[in-house]
Amino acid sequence: MSPAVDAAELRRRTRALLAAHPPATTDRTDFLKARFDAGLAWVHYPVGLGGLDAPRSLQQAVDAELAAADAPDNDPRRIGIGLGMAAPTILGFGTDEQKRRFLRPLWVGEEVWCQLFSEPGAGSDLAALATRAVRDGDDWVVDGQKVWTSSAHAARWAILIARTDPDLPKHRGISYFICDMTDPGVDVRPLRQITGEAEFNEVFLSGVRIPDGHRLGPVGEGWKVAQTTLMNERVSIGGSRIPREGGMIGPVSQTWRDRPDLRTHDTHQRLLTLWVEAEVARLTGERLRQQLVAGQPGPEGSGMKLAFARLNQQISGLEVELLGDEGLLYGDWTMVRPELVDFTGRDAGYRYLRSKGNSIEGGTSEVLLNIVAERVLGLPAAPRNDKDVAWKDLSR
Numbered sequence: 001m002s003p004a005v006d007a008a009e010l011r012r013r014t015r016a017l018l019a020a021h022p023p024a025t026t027d028r029t030d031f032l033k034a035r036f037d038a039g040l041a042w043v044h045y046p047v048g049l050g051g052l053d054a055p056r057s058l059q060q061a062v063d064a065e066l067a068a069a070d071a072p073d074n075d076p077r078r079i080g081i082g083l084g085m086a087a088p089t090i091l092g093f094g095t096d097e098q099k100r101r102f103l104r105p106l107w108v109g110e111e112v113w114c115q116l117f118s119e120p121g122a123g124s125d126l127a128a129l130a131t132r133a134v135r136d137g138d139d140w141v142v143d144g145q146k147v148w149t150s151s152a153h154a155a156r157w158a159i160l161i162a163r164t165d166p167d168l169p170k171h172r173g174i175s176y177f178i179c180d181m182t183d184p185g186v187d188v189r190p191l192r193q194i195t196g197e198a199e200f201n202e203v204f205l206s207g208v209r210i211p212d213g214h215r216l217g218p219v220g221e222g223w224k225v226a227q228t229t230l231m232n233e234r235v236s237i238g239g240s241r242i243p244r245e246g247g248m249i250g251p252v253s254q255t256w257r258d259r260p261d262l263r264t265h266d267t268h269q270r271l272l273t274l275w276v277e278a279e280v281a282r283l284t285g286e287r288l289r290q291q292l293v294a295g296q297p298g299p300e301g302s303g304m305k306l307a308f309a310r311l312n313q314q315i316s317g318l319e320v321e322l323l324g325d326e327g328l329l330y331g332d333w334t335m336v337r338p339e340l341v342d343f344t345g346r347d348a349g350y351r352y353l354r355s356k357g358n359s360i361e362g363g364t365s366e367v368l369l370n371i372v373a374e375r376v377l378g379l380p381a382a383p384r385n386d387k388d389v390a391w392k393d394l395s396r
Helices: 007-020 028-037 056-068 080-093 096-108 222-238 249-258 265-292 300-328 348-359 365-376
Strands: 113-116 132-136 139-146 157-163 174-180 186-191 200-211
Touching (some): 007 028, 007 056, 028 096, 139 157, 139 174, 174 200, 174 222, 249 265, 249 348, 265 300, 300 348, 300 365
Parallel strands (some): 113 157
Antiparallel strands (some): 132 157, 157 174, 186 200
């Protein structure tokens, strides 16, 4: 970290960026590229990779200046998988060439990313995955199926884990790759959800060739690399910065204020309880982000993601109940393939149905409870009889 890069220096650099590239007259993509090149994208990243080796906490000084100037952002909801999962993994395990190639277009939003982890037979037990990657010269040939893949229909790149050695126990025979979603053999098919949309996909991989230069980390150590991805995923899902009454608690609170005819004593008490819990979760998320300044995310992100899922489901259930017959209405069942999820911009019925997935995506609540029990509370681990058994010998 350079001692000269403090909040005042960051504000000076941000104002210089705005003077050289006025947001009102500069193309949006050009402005974002200039911001990245100035080291003001994520200031805690290394110089030359969108940052200045500054403390993560100083990002807010940059963001405040840009917001005041009405500068464009990189639409983080649309590229959340790239920002929250792919980028920290590439930074932690990528080669210098990989970092230079992928981080800039990822942050600018020119290239959307998706995650090829879960499989039909390897969801909660992710390490049991069966997708194979076989070495062929300078390439790896990948065959298998992935499922519940958000944004696969819009993605250029994917982070992918595949089995490279079936003779080793399941956690040790996995490698981590970057997959080009436009390559031959990649087949993306929509999965229609209870909401009517196809936000998720299943992805079939048939003879997909991935250059060895697109491998992240050593061969056989993909599980270690994947842990970085998963920890960052849970932080990005459960620990995003929101204002008071942001997220799901906002719409139901506004309905309560606007519609006194709907109020009952019971719903009042339940709303108060959930409002307090939502505020506690929001403040806990702020504390978690402060902890991130000092290092990498830990298992605390799993606790935040647990709270996020439970609260969303309880709040959306209360909202539907509060609205009575109106809560049963549903705006649009059209089959579309959205590029982002918009909880607060939709009706109560959508929020209720979509929140059911919160306890599944990003790690099921049952798995996260185990993580919290073992890694936060220090409780004994559950017996695992397959821990030292070669993957090929496991019953499936």
